[in-house]
Amino acid sequence: MARLLYLYGIALKDEVEDKEFSQMKTIDGKNNVEVIAYGECAAIVSPVEVEEFGEEVLEVKTNQMDWVQEKAYLHHEILMELKEMATLIPMKFCTILESETSLEKKMDAHETEWAILLQKLSGKEEWNVKIYNHPGQLKEQVAEHHPDIQKKREEISQMSKGMQYLQKKKLDQFIDEQVVQEQQSYVNQIHRDWSDLCEETAEKKVWNKSVTGKEEDMCWNCAYLIDKEQVEKFLSSVTKANEEGESTGWHIEVTGPWPVYHFSTLSKSEVE
Template identity: 40%
Template sequence: MSAFFYLYGLIPTAEKNEKSFIPFKGIDKEHESYTISMGDITAIGSDVREEEYSEEVIKDKMNNDMEWLQEKAMHHHDVLAALQSQYTVIPMKFCTIYKSKNSMEQQIGASRKKINDSFLKVMGNEEWNLKIYYDGTKLKDHLRNSHLGIAAKKEEISKLPPGRQFFEKRKLDQHLDQEVEREINKRCEDIHNQLTQFSDYSTVKKNLSKEVTGKIYEMSWNSVYLIPLPQVEAFLEDIQEKKQSYEEFGLQMEASGPWPAYHFANLA
């Protein structure tokens, strides 16, 4: 069978000419990676066997072979992270595969302006991710002791007959849960709005469940920032300061990066 082409990412040809590309073993651990230059755009990838990387085989692997999926996805990410340290990279999604180099070249050619605009967008920038988790019990205790309206309601309930107190306390707990959610959202939005001063672009992603994160606390915020290199240190310092000041409210902040610009320069 003929060979398919596995595409990791695209880099400016000018950068490839300045820094020599060092081949590495491709995703199948058999074929060496190589570059294909198409004018001012260069593709980095490797050949893969059709019988091992057809659409049907990949779907089956993704649904039924978690070990294969984790290994290959990590390889894809590690390659992009290494390339990012050398070049301006537009990362491809995991398992971006073309049936022929010609079909890839046609698509790249049709998207040339978009690709070059993306190079300009991410050049000299790093992608960083911020996740915020919350300890609901800690924040609830904080609000119970500091929120004037809740404190006044507690005092009012304490003067009621015991039977009435039970129902009023339940109502207060429900109100407190609502206040906790409102307070979490407000504080996370405040943090995000303050951090955008360091970034050229930012986006807010869907929160992940505890089953996915493996954390004991729920995720309350998940955002990504494209930050100019001179601003990265200040961005991380600001997060460190916020981590300390927001800890008493039960919020835990976790910054990670730099990542390949998955969210700001991806060519579907």
């Protein structure tokens, strides 16, 4: 049977040449993980069969949600295991090479760039942070403490009932606008504080409630590349922010460490 190579990631050769991979799971569950060295780098791969991972077969299978979910989860689990063994440039799901010769051509083209990137990523971890806010709780705080709102309420109380109705509508709209401003101001400030503890950050898409399934608004979604020596301090800062923001409806979710998905792609790092 013709065999292809499924590429999981690129590591520094010195970090993986003495590692044991024979017991690791693979994307097809049939073949073992192999390490193919080139220069300072090494590709971590496993052979796969054309009948299961060939280009035409994948065009069909990548439209089958059950298959995609199963294999994508397995791909991620393999990367999670590999990152514990070495600094890793993780490859995208279903990065397939036609042969070892094809892989060596890619390694030849990108080995220098990959080696530099791996040195940069050495000793660092990716952590993801999502910040949510319950707008009802924050709205109560804004309505109670914003000086302009208190002044406006006093002015409205002196108006006729007809005018009060219209002005109260405008005031409610103003309060909603202030809530949005408060949310943005909060995440901007806390992001600046956390950025001081990080090597690099990558802002991600903020999802609406129909996607998150939460009652709270997602106000921030970001990945942080952190030196391992700073991780404890970073997580302590997140915990403190969670505690301090609870009364105004703030909730922070932090997950990690992950493979460095958001910090390992350079212009030439994609395996075509």
